[in-house]
Amino acid sequence: MQRVVMSMMAEWCKPAESVRGVLLDISGVLYDSGQGGGIPIAGSTEAVRRIKEADLKVRFCTNETQATRETFVAKLQNLGFDITFGEVFAPAPAACQILKERGLRPHLLVHDGLLPEFNHIDQSNPNCVVIGDAADNFSYKNLNEAFQVLIGLEKPVLLSLGRGRYYKETDGMKLDVGAYMKALEYACDIEAEVIGKPAKMFFLSALSDMSLEPDQVIMIGDDIVNDVGGAQQCGMKAVQVRTGKYRKNCRCCKPGTKTEVAGKAQQVWQHL
Amino acid sequence: MQRVVMSMMAEWCKPAESVRGVLLDISGVLYDSGQGGGIPIAGSTEAVRRIKEADLKVRFCTNETQATRETFVAKLQNLGFDITFGEVFAPAPAACQILKERGLRPHLLVHDGLLPEFNHIDQSNPNCVVIGDAADNFSYKNLNEAFQVLIGLEKPVLLSLGRGRYYKETDGMKLDVGAYMKALEYACDIEAEVIGKPAKMFFLSALSDMSLEPDQVIMIGDDIVNDVGGAQQCGMKAVQVRTGKYRKNCRCCKPGTKTEVAGKAQQVWQHL
Numbered sequence: 001m002q003r004v005v006m007s008m009m010a011e012w013c014k015p016a017e018s019v020r021g022v023l024l025d026i027s028g029v030l031y032d033s034g035q036g037g038g039i040p041i042a043g044s045t046e047a048v049r050r051i052k053e054a055d056l057k058v059r060f061c062t063n064e065t066q067a068t069r070e071t072f073v074a075k076l077q078n079l080g081f082d083i084t085f086g087e088v089f090a091p092a093p094a095a096c097q098i099l100k101e102r103g104l105r106p107h108l109l110v111h112d113g114l115l116p117e118f119n120h121i122d123q124s125n126p127n128c129v130v131i132g133d134a135a136d137n138f139s140y141k142n143l144n145e146a147f148q149v150l151i152g153l154e155k156p157v158l159l160s161l162g163r164g165r166y167y168k169e170t171d172g173m174k175l176d177v178g179a180y181m182k183a184l185e186y187a188c189d190i191e192a193e194v195i196g197k198p199a200k201m202f203f204l205s206a207l208s209d210m211s212l213e214p215d216q217v218i219m220i221g222d223d224i225v226n227d228v229g230g231a232q233q234c235g236m237k238a239v240q241v242r243t244g245k246y247r248k249n250c251r252c253c254k255p256g257t258k259t260e261v262a263g264k265a266q267q268v269w270q271h272l
Numbered sequence: 273m274q275r276v277v278m279s280m281m282a283e284w285c286k287p288a289e290s291v292r293g294v295l296l297d298i299s300g301v302l303y304d305s306g307q308g309g310g311i312p313i314a315g316s317t318e319a320v321r322r323i324k325e326a327d328l329k330v331r332f333c334t335n336e337t338q339a340t341r342e343t344f345v346a347k348l349q350n351l352g353f354d355i356t357f358g359e360v361f362a363p364a365p366a367a368c369q370i371l372k373e374r375g376l377r378p379h380l381l382v383h384d385g386l387l388p389e390f391n392h393i394d395q396s397n398p399n400c401v402v403i404g405d406a407a408d409n410f411s412y413k414n415l416n417e418a419f420q421v422l423i424g425l426e427k428p429v430l431l432s433l434g435r436g437r438y439y440k441e442t443d444g445m446k447l448d449v450g451a452y453m454k455a456l457e458y459a460c461d462i463e464a465e466v467i468g469k470p471a472k473m474f475f476l477s478a479l480s481d482m483s484l485e486p487d488q489v490i491m492i493g494d495d496i497v498n499d500v501g502g503a504q505q506c507g508m509k510a511v512q513v514r515t516g517k518y519r520k521n522c523r524c525c526k527p528g529t530k531t532e533v534a535g536k537a538q539q540v541w542q543h544l
Contacts, residue, residue: 140410144447147438151445165459166419173423175416179455186454187437187447 021057021212023203023231024048025221027064027167028244030081034170037075041243045080052082059206060088061219063162063196063226065132065177067113069093089206091161091196092117095130098195104157106130107149109142109180128157131184131192133164133177143180150188158184158192164226168245197223198230207234222246293329293484295475295503296320297493299336299439300516302353306442309347313515317352324354331478332360333491335434335468335498337404337449339385341365361478363433363468364389367402370467376429378402379421381414381452400429403456403464405436405449415452422460430456430464436498440517469495470502479506494518 027033030044051058060083064072069088076083092114099106099121107126108118111134118130129146150156164176181192196202207217214235221227222244231238240246299305302316323330332355336344341360348355364386371378371393379398380390383406390402401418422428436448453464468474479489486507493499494516503510512518 134412136412138412138415140406140408140447143410143451147447147451148444151438165461166423172420175412175419175455175459179415179419179459182458183447183451183455187451189437 018216019056019218021059021207021210021217022051023059023061023206023217023219023236025197025219025223025227026060026062026076028222028246029220029241030076031079032168032170032244033066037079039170040079040081045082049082057210057212057217058087059210061197061203061206061221061227062088062090063133063164063177064090065092065114065161065196066111066135068116071113089202089209091202092132094202094205095159095161095195096121098159099128099130104128104159106159107146109137109146110134110161111137127153128159129184130159130161131177131180132161133167134180135174138175138180143183147184147187150184150190156188156190158188158190160192160194162196162226163192163194163198164223166245168222173245197221197226198233200230200234203230203234203236207236290488291328291490293331293479293482293489294323295331295333295478295489295491295508297469297491297495297499298332298334298348300494300518301492301513302348303351304440304442304516305338309351311442312351312353317354321354329482329484329489330359331482333469333475333478333493333499334360334362335405335436335449336362337364337386337433337468338383338407340388343385361474361481363474364404366474366477367431367433367467368393370431371400371402376400376431378431379418381409381418382406382433383409399425400431401456402431402433403449403452404433405439406452407446410447410452415455419456419459422456422462428460428462430460430462432464432466434468434498435464435466435470436495438517440494445517469493469498470505472502472506475502475506475508479508 024030029041030048031038031040048058069085069090073083073085073088096118105122105124105126105128106118107129108115108123109129110132114132126149129150131146134142150158158181160177160181162176163178163181165178166173166176185192207214210217217236219227219231219236219238220241221238222241224240228238228240296302301313302320303310303312320330341357341362345355345357345360368389377394377396377398377400378390379401380387380395381401382404386404398421401422403418422430430453432449432453434448435450435453437450438445438448457464479486482489489508491499491503491508491510492513493510494513496512500510500512
């Protein structure tokens with residue numbers, strides 16, 4: 001199997017022999033989220049299994065912020081994926097570490113499912129705002145409350161769990177946290193600090209956990225900016241799959257417009 | 273009275289004698305909007321009356337998009353203002369004209385109170401999105417629907433009724449349409465067309481209605497970008513009042529940061 005992967009990667013990832021690990025995005029790559037837990041993308045459960053059998057190290061690099069890692073991993077296991085808690089890198093735990101290090105007390109505008117990740121964090125008298133993919137919690141009232149916290153601070157601090165524009169669910173494209181990050185940035189005339197992809201630190205922590213160098217690892221994702229661009233900035237090769245949010249005529253997704261696409265894989269899973 | 277105004281304006285608006293008209297912003301200048309219809313700002317009803325008595329022409333240039341002009345003017349009359357329908361310039365009527373001229377059929381994301389302005393506009397099979405200050409209608413579901421219309425168009429057209437960051441209501445600062453315009457711009461990688469302040473056309477139509485030249489008219493508003501900056505771009509002088517959204521330490525409101533402030537009036541109404 002490893003030879004198959006190597007052969008596939010050979011053209012755009014020389015020296016192919018040096019590849020020892022794979023970073024996988026989840027939503028839009030392994031499955032499409034949506035009501036009832038979502039649907040695996042054809043061939044993806046098998047692909048993860050075969051990558052692992054080929055003795056490639058695997059970490060899952062997701063900007064998922066609608067659930068705790070525990071819940072998210074359990075859902076993916078139920079969908080048939082060979083995935084464990086320790087293999088998943090997500091923005092919320094990274095955010096908690098930053099909040100503690102800097103003495104920040106967040107006002108949270110996140111999905112109800114993510115709240116337990118912040119249970120151990122002091123949220124009294126907030127001196128920053130943390131936003132995630134809050135979905136239906138992005139009401140006018142809630143966004144306005146976050147705005148009022150920020151505008152009341154002498155130096156507003158906005159931490160955004162990712163900066164995605166949108167993602168694909170089973171019933172269509174959905175606005176992601178990045179759109180709301182931009183709304184608050186504009187309203188308050190500030191710049192958010194992004195935690196998660198495409199932040200360099202986020203990729204590096206996954207690489208460090210694998211004990212691999214950037215040129216030994218391939219990133220596979222459906223987002224040309226957050227997956228492919230982010231990985232490339234760290235010196236990794238990256239593939240954009242054409243599932244998930246990929247759209248043929250999208251100005252963001254079109255190769256060459258925003259960032260260089262390393263691979264041309266039509267759909268990696270079908271070939272693995 | 274005219275002499276008092278002229279004397280006030282003399283320092284920063286020479287030759288003062290040439291001033292023949294005043295453009296007035298409404299929200300944050302004449303009154304603070306909010307529950308129960310809002311509250312007039314002290315001295316403002318009297319000031320409008322005295323400006324009119326001084327034979328200065330007056331037009332009200334507002335980015336108000338929570339109600340039709342009829343409803344809005346009736347509310348202000350009830351609050352004691354000498355104001356008529358024909359004196360009010362608002363973005364929705366200007367938008368309707370543009371929609372007709374360009375054969376655009378809007379998907380509307382606006383306040384329920386504004387919908388009647390678009391009754392005569394074909395809204396079938398939308399080929400653009402119009403957003404206004406939709407307030408509580410800015411739910412995730414509604415913003416997502418607008419996004420899906422835009423992302424489904426080959427050339428997405430987004431018309432935004434103003435681009436304000438926020439405004440002041442009686443119970444605090446509220447996010448304005450500009451924040452949501454930015455969210456959709458970012459999600460779709462497009463640039464909105466702004467109708468209303470600070471668009472040049474909007475100011476020029478009010479000037480044309482008064483049959484006055486830019487150097488004969490003063491703009492008075494609380495928004496340094498949309499009122500003051502917009503008017504200055506048309507060659508008018510402008511005053512930023514320190515009511516409404518004005519905040520002493522705001523990076524947007526601070527004189528000199530974004531655009532030059534013409535006047536230093538602490539609070540124009542108290543001096544008129």
